[in-house]
Amino acid sequence: xxxxxxxxxxxxxxxxKLMAQQDPFxxxxxxxxxxxxxxxxxxALVQLAxxxxxxxxxxxxxxxILDDSSVSTYLARAGFLAAVRPVAHIEPPLFAGFDYExxxxxxxxxxxxxxxxxxxxxxxxxxxIVSVLRKRLKYPKYDAFDVATAIxxxxxxxxxxNHETCGFIAMQGYGKGSKRFLEIxxxxxxxxxxxxxxxxxxxxxxxxxxxxxxxxxxxGTSEHDDPTRGxxxxxxxxxxxxxxxxxxxxxxxxxVRYRMDKRQGWTFSVPYVPGVQIALxxxxxxxxxxxxxxxxxx
Amino acid sequence: MERRLLLxxxxxxxxxxxxxxxxxxxxxxxxxGLQPGEAGVIDCKGVEVFDYSFANELFGKTxxxxxxxxxxxxxxxENLTDYTRENLSxxxxxxxxxxxxxxxxxxxxxxxxxxxxxxxxxxxxxxREPLTAVALKGKLGINLTAVNERLSKLTGLALIRRxxxxxxxxxxxxxxxxxx
Numbered sequence: 001x002x003x004x005x006x007x008x009x010x011x012x013x014x015x016x017k018l019m020a021q022q023d024p025f026x027x028x029x030x031x032x033x034x035x036x037x038x039x040x041x042x043x044a045l046v047q048l049a050x051x052x053x054x055x056x057x058x059x060x061x062x063x064x065i066l067d068d069s070s071v072s073t074y075l076a077r078a079g080f081l082a083a084v085r086p087v088a089h090i091e092p093p094l095f096a097g098f099d100y101e102x103x104x105x106x107x108x109x110x111x112x113x114x115x116x117x118x119x120x121x122x123x124x125x126x127x128x129i130v131s132v133l134r135k136r137l138k139y140p141k142y143d144a145f146d147v148a149t150a151i152x153x154x155x156x157x158x159x160x161x162n163h164e165t166c167g168f169i170a171m172q173g174y175g176k177g178s179k180r181f182l183e184i185x186x187x188x189x190x191x192x193x194x195x196x197x198x199x200x201x202x203x204x205x206x207x208x209x210x211x212x213x214x215x216x217x218x219x220g221t222s223e224h225d226d227p228t229r230g231x232x233x234x235x236x237x238x239x240x241x242x243x244x245x246x247x248x249x250x251x252x253x254x255x256v257r258y259r260m261d262k263r264q265g266w267t268f269s270v271p272y273v274p275g276v277q278i279a280l281x282x283x284x285x286x287x288x289x290x291x292x293x294x295x296x297x298x
Numbered sequence: 299m300e301r302r303l304l305l306x307x308x309x310x311x312x313x314x315x316x317x318x319x320x321x322x323x324x325x326x327x328x329x330x331g332l333q334p335g336e337a338g339v340i341d342c343k344g345v346e347v348f349d350y351s352f353a354n355e356l357f358g359k360t361x362x363x364x365x366x367x368x369x370x371x372x373x374x375x376e377n378l379t380d381y382t383r384e385n386l387s388x389x390x391x392x393x394x395x396x397x398x399x400x401x402x403x404x405x406x407x408x409x410x411x412x413x414x415x416x417x418x419x420x421x422x423x424x425x426r427e428p429l430t431a432v433a434l435k436g437k438l439g440i441n442l443t444a445v446n447e448r449l450s451k452l453t454g455l456a457l458i459r460r461x462x463x464x465x466x467x468x469x470x471x472x473x474x475x476x477x478x
Contacts, residue, residue, distance in 0.1 A: 118316075119314045119315070119316030119317065120316070122313055122314050123309070123311070123313045123314065123317065126311065126313045127311055127313075130311060130347075141346075141381075142380075142381050145311075145346070145347040145381060148311075148313070148347070148349075149347065149349045149350065149385070152313045152314060152349040152351065153349060153350060153351060156314055156315060156351055160315070219392050220392070227358075227362065227393055227394075228354040228355060228358040228359050228362070228393060229354070231350050231351075231354060231389070231392050231393075232350070232351065234392070235350045235388070235392075238388075
């Protein structure tokens, strides 16, 4: 068994530390030990769901180990356990006396981990996001549309470029008023950006996952030889820039974190995870106390 | 004559390329019934938002094929909000396309428009009569080669229409006009 992870907050950054410590794609045991973890962000939930489904594709059943009942309850409430139930085993099993799925959609600050399989899954989800942002979180109308547009573009990539896999989305709002911010996670366990972009011979040669991320965010770069394609990740960065947010794009063994107040990306080599996963933080312009808000949410 | 596509019939918030593809089928049917010089109008009244994929598929794909598949027909957009106009403009800019917006019975261009093209379009749109290249040369104060280059570009983008006319002296010549 793995020792405690020493990770208390599992987010899109510490997720890579978890993978480096426990890499479930290597070795015989497929254990993801979340002992010690006390808070998990939506982006990390999506990444974990992606790992579970990617392992299932390799005919392996991951075992997720939890040591805190409140974390177990949160994972159930956040829709994670329902999403991974077909492919993963949870230890210890959650008491089956309450059906948390009945609460799905009832908390305006939360979009539970949801599967995205086709384009028809998206419009109701995006309409709901706009409604929550406008009515409950008091976002100005156009800001809410921007957020939904960014999410739409990213979500469409999960099924547009992959076959026989699916995508996941989760979102949580934190803070209030001018201190609010949103974290949104979207991911898939498909082929990843490098392989996808290599299908179009008009694209430049791509030597690494990090390079693929850089190429994919350029306007007009796509798997498809179609001038109306290849704008999704470009517009994601533009919207994030407009709202001075932050976005992380992870594909295969590379990731780039863009901090848009400086319009700069930092590259990292990370343990391999199939597909593309995106973590988007918006509202940081007015939510500079993000760390404080997150800490108080633990 | 013109035929309209009421976009709001498909929703106030329009997401995804897939959705746009369904609506584009309806738009194509409209274009199949148009004669040269007529316009298909996408009426956005009541539409609050569409994402870039939607705009690329509905507006971008249609504009890219317009002059080839439906020559001499126009595509216009009307009743955009500030937000939908901004998103559509960005989508068109990223595709290198330009389209006509009709606002309060005046025509304007959306997308990344070169000032010279805009100037030429505005002169043609403001004219009640079709204009020849020679007439435009006089109005724009540039040489005939430059006029013809601009006209060729605007015609290729389906922003103006070229038609055969007859001069007062009985000679055949091309005239150019924008949608009504």
